[in-house]
Amino acid sequence: MTVKLDFEECLKDSPRFRAAIEDVEGDVNELETRLEKLVKQCNSMLEAGRTYCQHSKSFVNGLRELGHHCSEDKTMGDCLEKFSKKLSIILNAHEELIEATQKSVRMKLQSFVKDDVKRFKDVRKEFERSSETLETALGRNAQAPRGKQHEVEEASLALLNARRIFRSEALDYVLQINVIESRKKTEILMAMLSLMEAQALFFQQGHQSLTELEEYRRQLSDEHTQLVLNSAREKRDMEQRHAAIKKKDVSYDDLIMDFSPDAPNGIVMEGYLYKRASNAFKTWSRRWFSIQKNQLVYQKKYKEQPTVVVEDLRLCTVKPCAEQDRRFCFEVVSPSKSCLLQADSERQQQGWMSAVQNSIASAFQERREDTLSPRERCSSVSAGSVNLVGGEQSNSGCKALEEVQAIPGNGHCCDCGEPAPDWASINLGITLCITCSGIHRSLGVHFSKVRSLTLDSWEPELIKLMCELGNTAINRIYEARIDEITIKKPHPSSPRQDKESWIRSKYVEKKFIHKLPETGRAPPLRRSSARRNRATTQEKPGTRPVLKPKPSRATLPRLTGLNPSEIMKNSFDSHKDDEDEEDLSGLHPGALLYRSAALQHFPVMADALAHGADVNWVNVAEDSRTPLIQAATVNSLAACEFLLQNGANVNQADSIGRGPLHHATILGHTGLVCLFLKRGADYNAKDIHQKDPITIAVDSANADIVTLLRIAKMNKEMREMDGFAQSGDETYHDIFRDFSQMASHNPEKLKRRSADIKIP
Incomplete structure (x- = not known):
């Protein structure tokens, strides 16, 4: 222990001793003040720490409760659970740090102030008292008269006692000074060391917990x-x-109406309708209607139990109601009651009526299919389209489903990949699932024409068209740049909104097709020998001039990511030894569609349409012919159907007044004549020689075409007569259906019977 004051020095009571005592007393007073302030600060720190731990525990409990709430999301649930546990461990260590600080710092320092410093002050008071007594005794001793012996003795005795007491108190005071000086060091250092150890333990535990x-x-x-x-x-x-x-459009509600008989939630149609009450007031209320489980139901709020309007749709009918003052009304009539409903628009009215009618048909169909196999079910759906052609029975619905799905890529939905799609877009040539078909239907028929592969009857030319294209070929066009963008293609379980956004971007905005570049060349497009031979039966070599675009229209080079040679690579490889080639690299979309129609290259035709080709583009260099006329001249039934489904004008004539029907009649293409008549071709249109198709057919002695043209004319006359429209239509459709079947399956039976015919 370091000696602050010497004991021998205190016995002398020298000025040096007194000065040392004053210094020590000043240090002790300053130490007491600072220690008291430090103890108060420590108390504040401890209180703040306890408050922090309390609020931190509340925060950790909130994290733990949030983790329980987000337990369905494994990532969030695990994160919140693990972190809340570790934070709780750290908070417990923090509380231990607070308690250690309480014991090692506050209590020790407070004890030093209350005990050691107080004892020092008490000893100092005794020292000061004995010092004053000594001063008094010294004064009396000095003042004692020499002549008074008894006073001298009393003064001497008092001085001796006072000096003895003073020296004892002085020694005790010096001892206390040295003791407090020593304890000051040990107590403060021990408190700080304990505090640092507690802090180190706290951070060590926190670091260990976080390291885990x-x-x-x-x-x-x-x-x-x-x-x-x-x-x-x-x-x-x-x-x-x-x-x-x-x-x-602001009336977009009309677009989201979709009849979905195979909806996973069982709701095939839903939306708001006004319903007239059956009470005396006949009030109208807006309710959320839906068709589900073969019933028509409505509800006001989501959690309410639906109210059944029609128990069994098979027992009801639906019809428009024009007797009311309100617009867009229709009536659902059942044997027990009638329900009057109102839609928001005419389109919604037609959509709901169609949905009810389709639900009625589906309900009957499901009942019949309960005991049928899938193939028998397909047969029963299309039983109305069975025809006898050449002794063979053709089932259009089953044939469409089997042949179309057999095309590579058609086994999954073109847009979302759902397996076994049973819907199709006939103008695009793709197969679709029920959800995507509804979205395609909402785009409008100018973008996509949707038809069921099982519920609708299929004409043979449509089946041939579907087999010429397919999902793989179309996706190579409309998804050519899918790897260059960040938009993800939807999958079967994606929300309907994602599928709708994708389909609109793909077919309406055409975001994923290759853009036409400003420079570059595309490889030449070759025409296979088989198709070339078919074309040469109607065309004389060298009579067709080289294709030249209009002088006033710039020719765009063709170098798309889906160039013609790549599209038709597989079909060309098998004819490399016997083929000629035609360079289409400099054609703009309209001219490309025109030339590819003659070459019967369907993916190239689809590519041209995707890049904005006018389906009725006119080639002024070749008698103002159109792509449809080009397809007719090579007797391509499927190519003509493809162009017609994409909006081609069946009556657009060339520079000499001949439309597609004229050319098909002149060349003796009976199947095309049948197709054009079914699509509304004008059999009375005359060319510059004042000859209509009937006259041309009679001159060429083609009995089949004459028969078709005269039946079409007779059918129109019968339709205009009261009482004969229905029978006339039936006969007309039966005959034309037979010719369509024959043109698709037995075209050799429709070959020209006459010799070479001179074409005016």
């Missing part, structure tokens, strides 16, 4: 980075979908 999560934190950080990227991508998709929806 190091691998998990690294994994979570990687997941978070991926989530940020996905979130940015989804945000872009959402913004694009938002922009697409904002572009819709």
Whole structure:
């Protein structure tokens, strides 16, 4: 222990001793003040720490409760659970730190102030008292008269006692000074050492707890980075979908109506309708109607039990109601009651009536199919389209389903990939699932014409058209740039909104097709020998001039990501030894459609239409012929059907007044004549020689074509007569159906019977 004051020095009571005592007393007073302040600060720190721990525990409990709420999301649930546990461990260690600080700092320092410093002050008071007594005794001793012996003795005795007491108190005071100086060092250092050890233990426990999560934190950080990227991508998709929806008409509610007989939730149709009450007031109420489980039901709120309007749709009928003052009304009539409903628009009215009618048909169909196999079910659906051609029975519904799905890529939905699609877009040549077909239907027939592969009857030319294209070929056109963009293609379980956004971007906005470049050349397009031979039976070599675009219209080079040679590579490889080639690299979309129609290259035709080709483009260099006339001259039934389904004008004539029907009649293409007549061709149109198709057919002695033209004319006359429309239509459709079957399956039976015919 270091000696602050010497004991021998205190016996002398020298000025040096007194000065040392004053210094020590000043130090002790300053130490007491600072220690008292430090103890107060420590108390405040401890109170704040306890408050922090209390609020932190509440925060950790909130994290734990949030983790329980998000337990369905495994990533969030695990993250919140693990982190809340570790934070709880750290908070417990923090509480231990607070208690250690309480014991090692506050209590020790407070004890030093209350005990050691107080004892020092008490000893100092005794020292000061004995010092004053000594001063008094010294004064009396000095003042004692020499002549008074007894006073001298009393003064001397008092001085001796006072000096003895003073020296004892002085020694005690010096001892206390040295003791407090020593304890000051030990107590403060011990308090600080204990505090640092508690802090080190706290941080060590926290570090250990967080180190255990190091691998998990690294994994979570990687997941978070991926989530940020996905979130940015989804945000872009959402913004694009938002922009697409904002572009819709304000009456977009009409577009989202969709009859879905195979909907997974069993609701085939739903939406708001007004319902007239059956009470005396006849009030109208807006309710949410739906067709589900072969019933028509409605409800006011989502959690309400639906009210059944029609128990069994098979027992009811639906019809428009024009007797009411309100617009867009229709009536659902059952044996027990009648329900009057009102839609918001004429389109919604027609949609709901059609949905009820289709539900009635589906209900009857399901009942028949309960005991049928899938193939028998397909046969029963299309039984109305069975025809006898050449002794063979053709089932159009079953044939369409089997042949179309057999095309590579058609076994899955073209847009979402759902397996076994049973719907199709006949102008695009693709197969679709029920959900995507509804979205295609909402685009409008100028974008997509939807038909069921099982519920609708299929003409043979439509089946041939579907087999010429397919999902793989069309996706190579409309998804050519899918790898260059960040939009994700939907999958079968994607929400309907995602599928709708994708389909609109793909077919309406055409975001994924290759753009026409400003420079470049495409490889030449070759015509296979088989098709060339078919074409040469009607064309004389060298009579057709080289295709030249209009002088006033710039010719765009063709170098798309889906160039013609790539599209038809498989079909060309088998004819490499016997083929000629035709360079289409400099053609703009309209001219490309024109030339590819003559070459019967369907994917190239689809590519041209995707790039904005006018389906009725006119080639002024070749008598103002159209792509439809080109397809007719090579007797391509499927190519003509493809152009007609995409809006080709069946009556658009060339520069000499001949339309597609004229050319088909002149060349003796009976199947095409049948097709054009079914699509509304004018059999009375005359060319510059004042000859109509009937006259041309009579001159060429083609009995089949004459028969078709005269039946079409007679059918129109019968339709204009009261009482004969129905029978006339039946006869007309029966004959034309037979000719369509024969043109598709037995074209050799429709070959020209006459010799070479001179064409005026």
